Amino acid sequence: MQARYPKHIVVLVEDLVGPLRDDAALDWMQARAKALRAEAEVGDALAYIKERSSGTMSKPRFLSVFETADPEAAHGHLAAPYDHAALRPLGIGSFELLPGLPRATRAEANGGLMVGLTNCTNPANEDDFNDWYNRVHAADVIKSPYFWNTQRYRKLEGDLPKYAALYETSLGGSEALKNYMTWPERVSEMHPRITNVHVWSFDFLATL
Numbered sequence: 001m002q003a004r005y006p007k008h009i010v011v012l013v014e015d016l017v018g019p020l021r022d023d024a025a026l027d028w029m030q031a032r033a034k035a036l037r038a039e040a041e042v043g044d045a046l047a048y049i050k051e052r053s054s055g056t057m058s059k060p061r062f063l064s065v066f067e068t069a070d071p072e073a074a075h076g077h078l079a080a081p082y083d084h085a086a087l088r089p090l091g092i093g094s095f096e097l098l099p100g101l102p103r104a105t106r107a108e109a110n111g112g113l114m115v116g117l118t119n120c121t122n123p124a125n126e127d128d129f130n131d132w133y134n135r136v137h138a139a140d141v142i143k144s145p146y147f148w149n150t151q152r153y154r155k156l157e158g159d160l161p162k163y164a165a166l167y168e169t170s171l172g173g174s175e176a177l178k179n180y181m182t183w184p185e186r187v188s189e190m191h192p193r194i195t196n197v198h199v200w201s202f203d204f205l206a207t208l
Contacts, residue, residue, distance in 0.1 A: 006043070006067040006097065009153060010074045011115075011164060013091040014062040015055045022049065022061075025087050026206055029064065033208035040077050041069035048113050048202030051174065060090050063115065063202050065166070071096070075157050093158030100134040101152055108148045110204045112173030114141075114180075116165040117198040129194065133165070140187040141167055146176040161197040173201035 016025060026047065033045045044067045053061035068074040071094035079092050120129040138150050149168040155161070169176035177199075180186060 008068050008071040008094065008096055010066040010068055010071060010078055010094045011160060012064045012078050012089065013060045014087055014089055015053060016061050017086055017088050028084050028087060030208050036077055040073040042074050043067040045208035047205040047208050049205040050202050057090050057198060064208065071156055091160045093160030094156045095153030095164055096156055098152045098154050101138055101150055108170035110168065111170045112176060112201065112203045114147065114167040114173055114177050115200045117161040118163045119161045119195045119197060121195055136187060138165060141180065144180050144183050146171060146179045172203045177201040
């Protein structure tokens with residue numbers, strides 16, 4: 001969310017069905033966000049798009065992030081049945097900000113987003129897992145020249161995995177991820193209790 005570190009967000013993952021074009025989908029997303037602001041305490045909302053999608057959670061077309069002061073109400077509105085036959089939800093979750101990550105030291109253009117959705121395989125190791133994620137993994141990504149900010153969240157409600165990490169980049173999301181994966185200084189070792197459910201890269205689409 002452009003280094004604002006909102007305390008609560010709702011993440012919505014969607015895909016196109018039928019002949020609807022991306023610009024028509026965006027028009028509907030913006031109308032939905034406007035209506036949502038009148039019904040729930042929603043602030044900034046950003047939409048991202050994946051160039052190549054499969055219509056599944058492995059490669060979704062759209063990801064939207066809504067800043068909210070009332071995550072329960074915002075989640076309820078966004079999880080309601082759709083009145084748009086050609087745009088369908090794939091997953092949704094409300095999240096609260098986790099402490100422990102350094103604040104961004106610079107601000108850059110919003111070119112894209114890398115999203116990591118993870119679970120810890122053993123609840124007894126949650127503290128160790130979160131310490132490793134903040135101190136080693138997220139710190140490593142931000143140390144690279146390809147991402148300039150990260151925020152990490154724990155799920156409150158919804159069907160997405162328990163933890164969401166959002167990495168902002170001034171590049172396109174897929175370009176930044178590709179560069180990071182081949183970065184010679186990257187720390188590749190993963191925590192033994194981590195399950196990487198999804199790792200996505202998106203390009204910035206619009207402010208809703």
